[in-house]
Amino acid sequence: MEHQDIAAKERTALPAKPPYPRINKGARKTQIVVVGGGAGGLELVRRLGAKYGRRNHDIILVDQNLSHIWKPLLHEVAAGSLDANLDEVGYRSHCARWGYRFFQGSLESIDRQERTIRLAPVLDDHGKEVIGAHTIRYDMLVLAMGSVSNDFGVPGVKEHCLYLDSRAQADKFRRKLLNHCLRVSRAMLTDPAADERVKVAIVGGGATGVELAAELYNAASGLKYYGLEVFDESRLEVTLLEAGERILPALPERLSNSARDELSALGVEVREGVQVIKATPGALVTKDGEEIEADLMVWAAGVKGADFIANLGLEVTPRNQIVVKPTLQTVTDQDIFALGDCCAFVPEGGGPQIPPRAQAAHQMAETVYRNIRHRERGRKLETFIYQDNGSLVSLSRFSTVGSLMGNLVGGAMAIEGRIARFIYTSLYRMHLIGIHGWMKGLGLMIIGRVNRIVRPKLKLH
Missing domain, CATH: 3.50.50.100 (FAD/NAD(P)-binding domain)
Known part of the structure; x- marks a missing residue:
């Protein structure tokens, strides 16, 4: 009951005063779920897995694909100058090396009260169900789903x-x-x-x-x-x-x-x-x-952010980017972080929104990693400071x-x-x-x- 009271307070609109409560579930493993295996998400689970392993933590990566390729290289793949088979990273082999688990699937919804996410069914090329829809619980959730092209509603x-x-x-x-x-x-x-x-x-x-x-x-x-x-x-x-x-x-x-x-x-x-x-x-x-x-x-x-992001129950911009606090926690829920292209971060004191670049995702992954560790210890979270290189x-x-x-x-x-x-x-x-x-x-x-x-x-x- 005491934990439930603390969790309920953290989900209120008002930010909790530091130090933040520890995310300790007693005998149950702390479950950290990262949705999106792009540059920021993959680096984050690698660091979390290397730090915590599987003894007291369960680090989970969710992605609709089975492998990762650095997005700035896609134009070379498209032109045929780069063989993606040589540069891609298979999530299953990577998770075995770094101590996290991988689930294939697309995020469908978030139940913030139950602290679970629901994944849509995985279908094969013929539309046959390979993996049914299922839910995954989380203690902390990180959304790193990247972006998609914005057609601005242009017909055709x-x-x-x-x-x-x-x-x-x-x-x-x-x-x-x-x-x-x-x-x-x-x-x-x-x-x-x-x-x-x-x-x-x-x-x-x-x-x-x-x-x-x-x-x-x-x-x-x-x-x-x-x-x-x-x-x-x-x-x-x-x-x-x-x-x-x-x-x-x-x-x-x-x-x-x-x-x-x-x-x-x-x-x-x-x-x-x-x-x-x-x-x-x-x-x-x-x-x-x-x-x-x-x-x-x-x-x-x-x-822009993918269309389904607007239906997750989080505050988003007109371009479907998740609005975050200076700590990269979503303004809606302190147990949910967002990083990379799918989040809208505006520096404290004003200024333009951080552009959707690989360097921003990399820097955000570092800050989220440290803030997850701070939450584990009940310490005050860091403010993200973007260094434009x-x-x-x-x-x-x-x-x-x-x-x-x-x-x-x-x-x-x-x-x-x-x-x-x-x-x-x-x-x-x-x-x-x-x-x-x-x-x-x-x-x-x-x-x-x-x-x-x-x-x-x-x-x-």
Whole structure:
């Protein structure tokens, strides 16, 4: 009864005064559930598992997929420059190594009174139920479900455009791209005078759109060495559409201009100040009434939280992001934390909302890890402080642009070329260390370097 009274007080709208009560259930294990195996969620369960193990704690990761791949690499998977099978992390083997449990499933609802979550049934490719709907109890719950593309309600986008939110979507794009390349290659062999091309239209001039546009030309230049003798980058037409005044608005204008020039030199048609109002089966319709024909249309114009988040009983923003306190606890329930793209964090004292970046998810995972430990000990929780380390955008092997140490120098330290490329690569290496630890992380870096030498440059299946 005493525990129930404490739990009820913690679920009230008013925050409990520190020190916070311990989450000790006596003989029962403390159960910490993390929903979402992205960069932040996977790093968090690795650290919790390494710290607590399975003796007095039960750390559980829930994800609808069976494996993890770093989301900033999806544009390379889509273009075929990266074989995701070599870089993905299987949750079942990872949990065996780090002392947590993995459940496959999609979050359906949260019962805050009973402290349980309900997972939807898992279905196979034919719609047959593999795992039935079930519930999992929690003492502390962490929501790290990432984000999805925001179509802003534009008609036809869901039906006719492709997204790059997941490994499955990236694989789907790659298959469609290769089919169109094969079609053009075959047409050129049949009729050398034919002027066939693969047309790709990308909506959104942020990092995803810019990186995909450059990576497509890198992949196209290599296809002639893998059986498509008459196909090269000259048979590729990529149009990048940005509704704002310039691409890469998060970067200084000089770097944005540099990226535009680099893309134009590759052959990308960069069109800024163009708003898409409709998507049809074979074209995008702009606000001015122009139709831009394309074989493949990719929507990368912004992100939001998944629609189901709005039905979890938590306070959310219009973009379905969960509103959190400075401690990264949800404002609705102190037993529920949120981190990464699915949460809306505004610094104390005001300022803009923290952008949906991998570095933010990494930093939030560290704070949530420490705050879970503080709650275990009944200590005051820490306030999350975001350190803006800048932003980097890769233009494949052609160039890299970005700015460093945003908090220290106001984002004014602009870098390009080899140094920027090295730092961009280092971000992925730090991710590997975050989810695998130093020993295995370093080993995977070496293996990855060897694979780049001995493996095919493109994945064509």
